[in-house]
Amino acid sequence: MAPAAAVAKPPPKRRRALYPRRLPYLLIAPAGLLMLGFIAYPVISVFYYSLQHYNPTKPWRNGFAGFENFTHAFTQDPMFWDTLQFSVKWVVVEVGLQLLFGLALALIVNQTFIGRGISRAMVFSPWAVSGVLTSVIWVLLYNSQTGITRYLADMGIGSYGTSWLSDTGTVFSAAIIADLWRGVPFFAILILADLQSVSKDLYEAAEVDGASRFRQFIHITLPHLKNAIVLSTLLRAVWEFNNVDLLYTLTGGGPAGATTTLPLYVANTSVDAHNFGYASALTTVAFVILLFFSILYLRLSKFGSDDK
Amino acid sequence: MITQEAPAPTAGAAAGRGRPGPRKARRRAWDEVPRWQIFLPLSIYLLFTLIPFYWILLFALRPSGSTSLIPWPMTGEHFEKVWTERSFAVYFQNSVVTGVASLLMTTLVALVGGYALARFDFRGKRPFMLGLLCSQFVPGALLLVPLFQIFAKLQLINSLTSVVIAETVFQLPLSMILIAGFIRNVPYSLEEAAWVDGCTRFRAFCTIVLPLLRPGLIAVGSFAFVHAWNHFLFALMFLSQQDKQTIPVGLNTLMSADSVDLGALAAGGIIAAVPVVIVFGFIQKWLITGFSSGAVKG
Numbered sequence: 001m002a003p004a005a006a007v008a009k010p011p012p013k014r015r016r017a018l019y020p021r022r023l024p025y026l027l028i029a030p031a032g033l034l035m036l037g038f039i040a041y042p043v044i045s046v047f048y049y050s051l052q053h054y055n056p057t058k059p060w061r062n063g064f065a066g067f068e069n070f071t072h073a074f075t076q077d078p079m080f081w082d083t084l085q086f087s088v089k090w091v092v093v094e095v096g097l098q099l100l101f102g103l104a105l106a107l108i109v110n111q112t113f114i115g116r117g118i119s120r121a122m123v124f125s126p127w128a129v130s131g132v133l134t135s136v137i138w139v140l141l142y143n144s145q146t147g148i149t150r151y152l153a154d155m156g157i158g159s160y161g162t163s164w165l166s167d168t169g170t171v172f173s174a175a176i177i178a179d180l181w182r183g184v185p186f187f188a189i190l191i192l193a194d195l196q197s198v199s200k201d202l203y204e205a206a207e208v209d210g211a212s213r214f215r216q217f218i219h220i221t222l223p224h225l226k227n228a229i230v231l232s233t234l235l236r237a238v239w240e241f242n243n244v245d246l247l248y249t250l251t252g253g254g255p256a257g258a259t260t261t262l263p264l265y266v267a268n269t270s271v272d273a274h275n276f277g278y279a280s281a282l283t284t285v286a287f288v289i290l291l292f293f294s295i296l297y298l299r300l301s302k303f304g305s306d307d308k
Numbered sequence: 309m310i311t312q313e314a315p316a317p318t319a320g321a322a323a324g325r326g327r328p329g330p331r332k333a334r335r336r337a338w339d340e341v342p343r344w345q346i347f348l349p350l351s352i353y354l355l356f357t358l359i360p361f362y363w364i365l366l367f368a369l370r371p372s373g374s375t376s377l378i379p380w381p382m383t384g385e386h387f388e389k390v391w392t393e394r395s396f397a398v399y400f401q402n403s404v405v406t407g408v409a410s411l412l413m414t415t416l417v418a419l420v421g422g423y424a425l426a427r428f429d430f431r432g433k434r435p436f437m438l439g440l441l442c443s444q445f446v447p448g449a450l451l452l453v454p455l456f457q458i459f460a461k462l463q464l465i466n467s468l469t470s471v472v473i474a475e476t477v478f479q480l481p482l483s484m485i486l487i488a489g490f491i492r493n494v495p496y497s498l499e500e501a502a503w504v505d506g507c508t509r510f511r512a513f514c515t516i517v518l519p520l521l522r523p524g525l526i527a528v529g530s531f532a533f534v535h536a537w538n539h540f541l542f543a544l545m546f547l548s549q550q551d552k553q554t555i556p557v558g559l560n561t562l563m564s565a566d567s568v569d570l571g572a573l574a575a576g577g578i579i580a581a582v583p584v585v586i587v588f589g590f591i592q593k594w595l596i597t598g599f600s601s602g603a604v605k606g
Contacts, residue, residue: 023509027424028436030417031480038477039443042454049454105353113346123350123357128584130538132556136577137360139563140367140570146375148363181360213341235444242447245540249560263449270453271545283450290445 043287050284054277062277069281080282082257083265084289090176090261091240095233097180102187103229107221109188110195120192127185131245138178138250139165165251168258175259179246187232194228195221230301237297238290262286367574386575390562394572396579398551399558403537406468406554407583410475410536414483415529417476419521422487423513427496440481448478452545459546470546471554475536483528490524491517530591534584555580 053065073080109120126134141148144163153160164174198221206216244263247253253260253268260268263286270279368386369379390396425433448455455474456465464470494517502512540556547553553561559580562573 024424024428024430028421031421031484034417034477035443035480038455038473039446042451042458043446045454046451104349108346108350111341111346119350122354126357128534128588129581130556132540132559133577133580136559136563136573137364140574141360141363143570146570238445242449244449249563263447266450267452276453279453286450294445
């Protein structure tokens with residue numbers, strides 16, 4: 001098409017063609033419909049079923065339940081409190097340790113040294129490993145006959161015979177270490193990205209002032225990283241709360257329910273016990289907890305308020 | 309920040325006045341972190357990271373029954389066994405189909421929607437954005453049963469389509485927010501210039517904007533692929549026929565067997581890891597530029 005012809009066209013018509021009012025709706029329609037159908041609708045149906053007795057294997061009880069499912073969870077179901085407590089413990093320990101190690105690791109690989117590129121690649125690599133594959137790897141490591149625990153026992157750490165995963169005393173630490181292995185790189189990557197945007201001038205000024213390296217870290221680096229840390233810990237906490245891949249495949253919630261998180265309990269209740277009404281009520285409780293926690297966390301940390 | 313910086317030189321000069329020469333020299337040397345403070349913690353952490361990788365390689369490569377700590381003599385028996393007897397050939401094919409389909413669907417839908425978010429102000433945009441953000445808090449694991457019911461109604465149980473849809477839907481919000489950020493980084497004036505030259509909006513987008521989005525699209529697409537490749541729960545729930553299952557489900561089956569064949573399990577794990585390693589090796593360059601250009605500013 002010759003440019004001259006295009007310019008000769010009357011401008012009003014062209015403007016209407018370029019700014020059609022329906023176009024943006026047309027463009028977001030595929031995404032919107034997918035999310036309405038496969039996220040919004042399931043969420044609403046969970047809310048609906050949380051107020052129902054609904055169990056395909058016991059159809060004679062099905063019907064409106066009011067808040068019975070909720071009162072049952074809060075007053076008569078010790079598993080609910082146990083699994084909720086374990087979830088909180090799991091999330092706090094995981095996110096805390098991942099942040100600590102991730103921050104330390106990011107500070108280290110942010111220095112200039114020989115072999116930095118390859119070190120970064122190696123240190124970050126478990127990040128791409130799936131939950132199931134992490135389980136496979138750590139099942140091999142924790143195997144009591146041929147795993148690394150046997151060699152550790154040779155050196156006097158731990159004992160022969162039992163796998164760390166089948167002993168209620170060690171299973172928590174064992175699962176925590178496995179999840180740390182793949183979780184630390186997430187924080188290290190995000191914090192490293194943010195570290196690279198700290199202005200060098202600030203450090204030079206602090207240096208001239210005679211501030212020690214530790215005080216530079218406290219007064220320059222940490223405040224700079226604050227928003228990244230708040231956001232990444234929140235995302236990670238929600239993710240760790242919700243994610244079941246690792247524990248489902250590594251311990252299956254056992255031994256004797258010692259590593260069952262609330263979502264794992266919900267999955268068992270709905271999938272194995274078919275008690276879908278009750279599982280929906282538990283899901284609703286989990287939603288509310290997550291929402292409340294997120295809002296509280298963002299408020300308390302004054303997220304985004306110190307942008308200068 | 310600037311007001312705090314300003315008095316720094318004078319303060320520094322005052323502090324340095326007492327001992328001018330040596331102190332300055334010491335500061336310069338001190339500027340570098342001592343090497344051992346880098347290499348000691350780094351080596352310890354690298355051991356923690358790499359030993360598990362070595363362990364799985366060891367189990368996959370050494371013959372069954374061997375207790376040697378070096379995978380020698382090397383054997384391919386476990387790979388052969390897991391590929392044919394444990395039908396990982398089928399799982400692999402299913403995983404590739406699911407991964408590629410999720411990649412295409414996520415990228416396409418997110419690109420189209422992201423363009424609308426980046427270039428238009430329209431009624432309902434804010435609620436829509438809020439919906440995207442909120443959906444990040446919705447755990448897929450807790451929606452398994454309602455999703456199962458929906459797919460059962462659509463007769464998609466035991467069809468890879470159900471897994472592709474589920475993976476896409478949960479990848480969409482973040483992908484769309486990222487892509488909208490990438491598009492905002494391309495000046496609108498470039499597109500407008502093309503319209504003046506007679507391009508339609510669609511053609512201007514394809515010829516001007518799309519090439520500039522390549523790093524970002526590669527980043528988003530590869531994440532969609534890796535996510536779908538790695539994800540386990542949807543495939544476990546929606547695909548009960550063995551010939552429809554994916555690699556993570558196959559691994560879980562191997563792991564939950566009564567007597568676990570550790571060699572086959574390790575070989576299966578390596579088969580599961582290879583595509584991910586290839587994707588990340590291939591896109592590393594794009595990944596860094598993609599995320600530094602779009603994600604931060606978006």
